[in-house]
Amino acid sequence: MRGLFSYVTALAIAVLFPAQALAAEAHELPGAAMSLWWALPFAGLLLSIATGPLLFHHVWEHHYGKIAAAWAALVVVPLAVAFGVPMAGEAVLHTLLTEYMSFI
Numbered sequence: 001m002r003g004l005f006s007y008v009t010a011l012a013i014a015v016l017f018p019a020q021a022l023a024a025e026a027h028e029l030p031g032a033a034m035s036l037w038w039a040l041p042f043a044g045l046l047l048s049i050a051t052g053p054l055l056f057h058h059v060w061e062h063h064y065g066k067i068a069a070a071w072a073a074l075v076v077v078p079l080a081v082a083f084g085v086p087m088a089g090e091a092v093l094h095t096l097l098t099e100y101m102s103f104i
Contacts, residue, residue: 029083029091038075045071 048067052060060067080088 028087041071041074044074 045068048071052064052067076088076092079091083091
């Protein structure tokens with residue numbers, strides 16, 4: 001029941017406040033113009049999370065934070081180069097505060 005309430009609440013916020021649903025556009029990141037290559041580090045992170053504990057258990061156990069940080073750097077550094085450090089910092093901060101913190 002709690003999951004359903006969260007889903008309905010998120011849907012209501014997206015409908016009532018479409019600017020929040022299109023957060024990347026609000027930060028002037030041209031999401032529609034960005035290629036699918038920007039999603040490759042995310043896919044790599046998901047693949048690492050899925051296979052890391054199975055294929056290289058001891059390495060994953062001791063270094064999973066570093067591996068995740070490396071995947072994140074593969075997005076943040078090119079983002080800073082392509083769109084500027086202030087815009088990349090704003091996008092990262094927005095993601096941390098609104099996406100990651102609500103996920104936790």
